[in-house]
Amino acid sequence: MNLPESFTSYTKALIGDGLFGKLLHGLTDEEPPASIRINGMKHHIHDEDTSRQAIPWCEYGMYLDKRPAFTFDPLFHAGHYYVQEASSMFLHHILKSYISSPVIMLDMCAAPGGKSTTAMGALPEGSTLIANEPVRQRSQILAENIQKWGNPGTIVTNNYPKDFAKSGMVFDVILCDVPCSGEGMFRKDEDAVREWSTQNVENCRNLQREIVAQAWKCLSEGGLLVYSTCTFNAKENEENVKWISEELGAEILPVAIEEQWGITGSLLKGFQKPVYRFLPGVTKGEGLFMAALRKNGQKETATSIGKKKNKKEKKERNNGIKSAQLATSWLTAPDNFNIAQSGNTLTAIPKPMAGIYATASEKLKVIHAGVTLGTIKGKDIIPAQGLALSTEFNTAAFPSVELSYSDALRYLRKEALSLPEDTPQGFVVMTYHGTPLGFSKNIGNRANNLYPQEWKIKSARIPDNDVSPL
Structure with a gap:
């Protein structure tokens, strides 16, 4: 990996030669670990699941021995699990640490939906989540993933942070997983390396502060803000958390962690506050920074909005x-x-x-x-x-047809299927291992496949065996 010289010199000065050597080894010599997070509302963890290595900061997360072709797993399309790198699941641990009663939460920059679905698995029953994505095309992907996850207590929006600030809406919890320079994705995305620059780091830092400033207007007194990036530098991380604390008056909150998790704290000299860094080569996951902050003031709740x-x-x-x-x-x-x-x-x-x-x-x-x-x-x-x-x-509201593995993939490719002769006419649920995949309409001599065109599997290949990790 040909890392930019300015990135190397800055990062080495920030984290020290020893830690930088581990990071460099992780970026260049280690394969990114494969991991998934199970949807606890759809899939019960079995003995074969628990035999895999669990992700310690998320009760639904697990590492896989190898990365299967998830595209060809019907249970993936049915929302039984989400493919997510392990570090990002730390949000689950933060929410579990501080949220114990139903809340209204906003995920400000939510696409493609990994952290939104993580939040759904951590928030108490009765909570509401607004998953927002400013970019229209990405918001459609977000809506697809939210619907696959299946939790009804979710709203997907397509707005800019300033729109929320103008709306007068107030939230108990806000996640700002902000756009960043993407250093934490270097080993998975060559474009992230090519597009990196010191100027882009500065641009990201400024944008991140703008997003947080707008989000802060929507956070209830005593509310929780989770700030997150997938980058290594302190400009987008510790310096921004320090700015939130000093300029906006936030309290930086500690979260209990175990030493064996390999999570690193603050690396900025003179800033010894509880923040959490995930470094390839040190932790088993991609690069991530996360901090929990509270808006000072008498605690109020936003749940009155629901009335x-x-x-x-x-x-x-x-x-x-x-x-x-x-x-x-x-x-x-x-x-x-x-x-x-x-x-x-x-x-x-x-x-x-x-x-x-x-x-x-x-x-x-x-x-x-x-x-x-x-x-x-x-x-x-x-x-x-x-x-x-x-x-x-x-x-039970519709008749159902159980599909074989190959027919399930054909259905997900939106191909026509021949249904059993005794299938009632009208709308029919297509299932795989008893799990609904979608609808067809049986009109007698043929069946219309109602799977959404924009969701269909585009590859024509069908593996010999089911590739599901579940």
Whole structure:
């Protein structure tokens, strides 16, 4: 790896020759470890799972002996696990350390969804998460991954941080996993090495402070801010945490860690505050920096937002109930939801989330929320892909067809499948190992594959055997 000279000289001066030697070995001589995080709402950990090396800072994380071709695993597409590098799962440990009752959380820069889904596995039941992504195309990928994960207590938005500051919305927890110079991705992404420059580091530091300053306006008094980058330098890390502390008045919070985890603390001279660094060659994962901070002041909660309703939300709910009584039977606990209608689309919104959903719909660009039930088309309601993957899906509401491994991949490639002759006509759930993958519509002589075009597997290859790590 041909590291930039200015990066090498700065980093060596920052962390010392000994630690830099370990980092260099990790970047150039070690293979990046493969790891996944299991969706505890969909997959129960079995004995064969626990025999693998666990990731100690995340109860759902595990290292894999090798990296399988995840694209060809139907359970991956069904949201049974998320492919995530181990260091990023440290968010789980921070949230578990400080959050013990339901909260409203904002992930400000959330795409592609790794840390948002990590947060869902750590937050107490009854919490609401807004996963936001400013870049439109990336926000669509985020919405896809959130729907695959299946947690209904989530809203996906496509807004800039300043939009949240203007909205007047307040959050108990905010994650700022900010855009950075990407030094922590050097061994996985050659482009990160080529695009690195000292000027880009400065540009990132300034942008990061702008994002945090906007987020700070949305954080409740006593609220938790988690600041995160995937880079090594102190300019984007310790210096920014110091700025947040001194300029915004944040308290830097400690998190209990074990020595054997190999997590390094602050490397900036004169700044001995509790921050957490993951260095390849020292920890088993990619480069990451994370810090937990509290907004000083008397603790308040943002959960009162969930009790507010506006006329728009009430009207949409009533319209939805009138036009889609059938759709409520598609949920395991329909009384826990309000039905909202936007155009021809029906959405189930968890009742504790109703107020914040109404506010977000009014103030922000919402691209997904709760459980998308389906689309009204004539006398039909075409069930949505998000419904099939939701943890609230009542699978008994539709007939199902169990697919073989090869047929499951064909379905996920959006190819036509021949269904068994005794399959009822109408909408049918396609399953693999009993897990819903999506819907088809059986019209007798053929079946229409309803898997989303933009989600389909593009590779035509079908492995000989199931590649699932589960």
